[in-house]
Amino acid sequence: MVPAPSRRKPILARDIRGIGFKTADAIAMKLGIEKTATIRVRPGISYALTEAMDEGHCGLPTEELIPLAEKLL
Numbered sequence: 260m261v262p263a264p265s266r267r268k269p270i271l272a273r274d275i276r277g278i279g280f281k282t283a284d285a286i287a288m289k290l291g292i293e294k295t296a297t298i299r300v301r302p303g304i305s306y307a308l309t310e311a312m313d314e315g316h317c318g319l320p321t322e323e324l325i326p327l328a329e330k331l332l
Contacts, residue, residue: 303331303332304324306331
């Protein structure tokens with residue numbers, strides 16, 4: 260059983276074991292959370308960096324990270 264999230268601290272569904280960023284972001288969109296909401300953007304940037312690390316990068320310059328994050332979000 261998955262515990263209900265606290266109303267005081269919103270979480271993205273990706274914080275629940277077994278749910279990845281893409282699924283969590285799709286749920287957020289269906290719940291009406293705006294595309295520019297911090298609760299979606301921060302995990303989106305983290306996901307973009309993880310994707311870059313999977314390709315062998317240890318970091319990305321801002322001018323590369325922003326377009327990647329925009330594409331993924």
